[in-house]
Amino acid sequence: MSKRYIGIDIGGTAVKIGYVTAEGELLATDSKRVDFDHYQTPIIVTVKNAVDQFLALEHITLAELSGFGISATGQIDTKEGVVSGTAGHIANWIQTPIAQIFKDSYHLPVSVVNDADCALMGECWLGAARGYRDVVMVTIGTGIGGGILTEGRLLTGVRGIAGELGHFPIRADGELCSCGNRGCYEKYASTTALVNMVRDRADELVPDISADHIDGQLIFNRVSQGDTALRSVVSEWITSITLGLVGLIHIFNPQLVLIGGGVSQQEELFIEPLREQILSYTMPGFCKDLIIKSAQLGNNAGLLGAVAYLKNLF
Ligand SMILES: [Zn+2]
Structure with missing residues (x-):
């Protein structure tokens, strides 16, 4: 056996x-x-x-x-x-x-x-990253998780804790994060961040829904039904995700940027506009052969x- x-x-x-x-x-x-x-x-x-x-x-x-x-x-x-x-x-x-x-x-x-x-x-062994040696992966959920593969090796750092991608600050006076700092990436790029953006303007954006019932699924359902106000909130959120990823692309020059988390299954409403924004902000040399796609293995x-x-x- x-x-x-x-x-x-x-x-x-x-x-x-x-x-x-x-x-x-x-x-x-x-x-x-x-x-x-x-x-x-x-x-x-x-x-x-x-x-x-x-x-x-x-x-x-x-x-x-x-x-x-x-x-x-x-x-x-x-x-x-x-x-x-x-x-x-x-x-x-x-x-x-x-x-x-x-x-x-x-x-x-x-x-x-x-x-x-x-x-x-897991994705490198059996999923969407099979065959790639230079990969940046971000998992978008309640927070942001990340991992970096460079020349086929997992980047670990001196204590094995490298790749804490949710907690690099992108705004100097931003929101307070659970880690104690302000303006961390996950405060703007996680699904929680999107839900909070909609909750803050709930009376205007989703007046028929109680705040507790607003989640990522509901937001994307409404965008797919043609809700243009929510679409522009999602677009603003995608810009925040993009800014962090463009920084990582310029640092690590990956061949593949892999997006995980439930929202990554939204190809048309999420992955496609994200790909477009990333390519528009990234220097041309880094865009050559760059692939941006969703993860495959789920849970x-x-x-x-x-x-x-x-x-x-x-
Ligand atoms: Zn933080």
């Missing part, structure tokens, strides 16, 4: 677990909420219980496993497998020695990498990428 792995993607809301072959086939998956009591039960406790249950339920023995590839939210010290920081407020998470806990429990190889980096490696990218890293593919 070929080698088999457990891929684990620990997010702020849920943990996803997958039983993965060496070729990247997903044989079984499961997921569990981790935020059910506002993290009073530490995430790592929920994760360990979920993994034990998964192994029992799927009749997977440790003897048939070659290791655990773990993708985790926050700033992850990849060398030590420890959570070294977060930009938000997840209780009982910073300093969690994830790798040590798994090694002590299962006595198998373990790797721990930031979730946005794992999403990129499984993280756990598959974690296995790719464990397998030493990156």
Whole structure:
């Protein structure tokens, strides 16, 4: 039998677990909420219980496993497998020695990498970035996640936490961010930012909807039905996303800019205008051979990428 792995993607809301072959086939998956009591039960406790249950339920023995590839939210010290920081407020998470806990429990190889980096490696192994060696990936959701592949290697930095793309400031006196700084990229380029832009002008833009019911899906549905006022808000938001990406393109000279997150599935209303704006702001030399497209693997990218890293593919 070929080698088999457990891929684990620990997010702020849920943990996803997958039983993965060496070729990247997903044989079984499961997921569990981790935020059910506002993290009073530490995430790592929920994760360990979920993994034990998964192994029992799927009749997977440790003897048939070659290791655990773990993708985790926050700033992850990849060398030590420890959570070294977060930009938000997840209780009982910073300093969690994830790798040590798994090694002590299962006595198998373990790797721990930031979730946005794992999403990129998943896409490089099995998704939209297959065959590319110079890639900038941004995942647009509640916040902004990012990963950078340069000459086929994942950019990690000295502590393994490089690529925190949500938190480079783009406005000097901008909005206060959960990281403590002002004007961070994700305050203007995340889906949350778009929703807040619409909520701030809700009486005028969506008078028939209560503020709680405004989300990205609703906004894009209305734009697709021809709402021109909302279309111009979306366009302004796309400009903010563009400004950050143009900076990254000028720094890293990627061949591929990969866009992840739910909104990336909006090809006509999002990816196409984003591509147009990026090309209009980017210096011509950097546009040559530049491809801008959406990610492919969706929710499984993280756990598959974690296995790719464990397998030493990156
Ligand atoms: Zn920030």
